Amino acid sequence: MTTTSDIPEPLIAALRDARHVCVVTGAGVSAESGVPTFREAQVGLWAKYRAEDLATPEAFMADPELIWRWYRWRRDVANEVEPNPGHYALARLAGIVPRLTLVTQNVDNLHQRAGSRNVIEFHGNIFVDRCFADGTEQTADDSLDVPVCPDCGGPLRPGVVWFGEAIPEDALNASWAAAIDCDVFLSVGTSSLVYPAAGLADVAQQNGAVVAEVNPNPTALATGFDFAIGGTSGVVLPELVDFVSL
Numbered sequence: 001m002t003t004t005s006d007i008p009e010p011l012i013a014a015l016r017d018a019r020h021v022c023v024v025t026g027a028g029v030s031a032e033s034g035v036p037t038f039r040e041a042q043v044g045l046w047a048k049y050r051a052e053d054l055a056t057p058e059a060f061m062a063d064p065e066l067i068w069r070w071y072r073w074r075r076d077v078a079n080e081v082e083p084n085p086g087h088y089a090l091a092r093l094a095g096i097v098p099r100l101t102l103v104t105q106n107v108d109n110l111h112q113r114a115g116s117r118n119v120i121e122f123h124g125n126i127f128v129d130r131c132f133a134d135g136t137e138q139t140a141d142d143s144l145d146v147p148v149c150p151d152c153g154g155p156l157r158p159g160v161v162w163f164g165e166a167i168p169e170d171a172l173n174a175s176w177a178a179a180i181d182c183d184v185f186l187s188v189g190t191s192s193l194v195y196p197a198a199g200l201a202d203v204a205q206q207n208g209a210v211v212a213e214v215n216p217n218p219t220a221l222a223t224g225f226d227f228a229i230g231g232t233s234g235v236v237l238p239e240l241v242d243f244v245s246l
């Protein structure tokens with residue numbers, strides 16, 4: 001359990017003085033809502049698969065039905081859970097600092113449901129579907145069979161970014177601009193293993209930002225950061241935001 005004394009005073013001071021705060025979140029921020037993180041073992045029917053092996057265009061081409069069902073299951077999980085105090089704290093922080101850019105690698109909509117606005121969805125959104133052939137955004141029902149695109153007849157796929165695919169250009173540009181411009185950068189609940197998202201902290205640091213991580217398991221990148229707070233986001237973020245707002 002993280003206590004208030006674990007939050008470094010200079011980080012609170014930097015946040016109070018900040019003109020622009022950039023926050024990048026990963027699966028860990030949704031863990032306390034009950035959404036499994038990406039790299040922990042899966043459960044139930046999916047226990048025999050590694051998430052990394054399912055989240056690729058090759059996996060979809062090999063077995064569209066399997067991948068479609070996996071994402072429908074993940075979508076159901078996201079629908080059934082609620083945002084946790086970490087999500088709400090970030091929405092609150094946006095009302096305290098002059099400018100906040102929130103970039104998430106999560107596709108579960110929980111930041112938005114907690115009240116965060118203009119969230120940059122780095123890896124897309126699980127509640128959006130797209131045509132695998134022509135890329136157009138489509139709305140499919142909850143069928144477990146792979147629906148077809150009404151325009152071209154191609155299979156529909158979830159509107160997320162898979163390994164080996166490009167980050168949406170707008171999301172990439174806006175995130176990079178925020179990392180360059182911000183004066184405090186927070187990396188929360190991410191293993192920082194997947195690039196380009198993991199590179200944003202370095203961009204921020206190169207451009208003079210104070211960089212901090214919130215993660216119960218410090219990542220390999222954390223040794224290079226200014227601060228690494230070893231606690232869960234649902235505990236640390238509300239405390240941090242309380243201090244900043246004092």
Ligand code: OAD
Pocket residue numbers: 025026027028029031032037038039040052055105106123161162163188189190191192193194214215216217219231232233234
């Ligand atoms: P990971 O599953 O790789 O990492 C989750 C991180 O959250 C780990 O470092 C955990 O220690 C940390 N964590 C666990 N519980 C936490 C809590 N309560 N509070 C704070 N941190 C906690 O997830 P990501 O880093 O998000 O991309 O993975 C990045 C990307 O890899 C995902 O967006 C996905 C995946 O491949 C694509 O699908 C393209």
